[in-house]
Amino acid sequence: MRTDLERFFSPKSIALIGASQDLITISGQPLQHLVSHAYAGKLYPVNPKYPQIGELKCYGALADVPKPCDLALVAVAGKLVPDVIRQCGKAGIPFAIVFSAGFREVGPDGVALEAELRRREAILRDAGVQDLVAMERVDMEGAPPNVCIIIDEFAALVREVPHFVDGMVDLAQRGRSLGMHLILATQKPAGVVNDRIRAN
Numbered sequence: 001m002r003t004d005l006e007r008f009f010s011p012k013s014i015a016l017i018g019a020s021q022d023l024i025t026i027s028g029q030p031l032q033h034l035v036s037h038a039y040a041g042k043l044y045p046v047n048p049k050y051p052q053i054g055e056l057k058c059y060g061a062l063a064d065v066p067k068p069c070d071l072a073l074v075a076v077a078g079k080l081v082p083d084v085i086r087q088c089g090k091a092g093i094p095f096a097i098v099f100s101a102g103f104r105e106v107g108p109d110g111v112a113l114e115a116e117l118r119r120r121e122a123i124l125r126d127a128g129v130q131d132l133v134a135m136e137r138v139d140m141e142g143a144p145p146n147v148c149i150i151i152d153e154f155a156a157l158v159r160e161v162p163h164f165v166d167g168m169v170d171l172a173q174r175g176r177s178l179g180m181h182l183i184l185a186t187q188k189p190a191g192v193v194n195d196r197i198r199a200n
Contacts (some may be wrong), residue, residue, distance in 0.1 A: 006147070008095045011070035012041045015093060017062060017084055018076040019045035021053050026099050027075035044069065062087045072096040072145075082116040088145045097148045112123075117171070120144055120178040131177035146179040 020028040031053065034043060043056055044065045050058040062072075062084070072093045074084050081098055088096050107135050120132075123144060129135045135143040149171075172182050 007070040012093075013044065013069045013071075013090075014039075014041060015044045015046055015059075015062060015065050015069050015072045015088075017046045017072055017074045019047050019050075019053055019058065020075075021050060030073045030075065030099070039156050041070075042066070060092075062091050065091060067092060068093065073099065075099045082119070085116065085145060085147055089143075093145055095146045095148070097150060100149060105165075117174055117178060117180065120180070121174075124178070132179035144179060146181070148183060149183045150183045 012036065016031050016034075019031050022028045023032040031043065031045060035054065045053045045056055045058040046060075046062050046065060047053075047058055047061040052058050069091065070093070072084075072088045072095070074081060074088075074096050076084055084159045085096055085098075124135055124141070127135055127139060127142070130136060132143060132146070161166065171180065175181065
């Protein structure tokens with residue numbers, strides 16, 4: 001059996017949730033890049049708007065995607081992300097990468113991510129464990145999938161949305177043990193972004 005990290009870094013199948021026929025949008029770019037770089041695995045676009053995207057069949061719901069599926073790329077509105085992540089768990093998809101905006105940390109409508117953090121904390125508390133790794137040992141099916149959230153151009157957001165940093169630091173501190181991880185991307189050269197964040 002492949003290890004979890006192998007399924008994340010070298011997935012043999014990827015579901016693209018919210019995939020779009022408009023390949024210049026954030027919901028269309030992941031599929032475009034995977035196809036143009038000759039990804040050798042199976043691709044499963046998921047969007048009820050389309051029967052097909054390019055030469056690929058498009059699935060109306062995540063539950064319709066063939067199993068097993070190693071990774072989900074999620075490109076939907078922030079308020080929809082928690083439900084999509086729950087669907088990933090039910091579908092047996094162990095990892096998800098989220099390309100979305102609209103969370104509390106970058107706007108008032110983003111309470112969804114905070115709710116997902118609280119939901120995961122409650123799941124671990126009810127199971128009597130401290131982190132997701134321990135949860136997977138005692139109840140793999142009940143454990144929520146790992147999520148990687150990518151925030152692009154966060155240096156600009158720091159300037160435009162001052163409370164953004166506090167929210168991201170809170171998520172980084174609470175989310176690691178809950179299987180929620182952050183990648184903050186920026187074109188800013190290595191060094192200090194502000195007094196709390198450094199760019200590598």
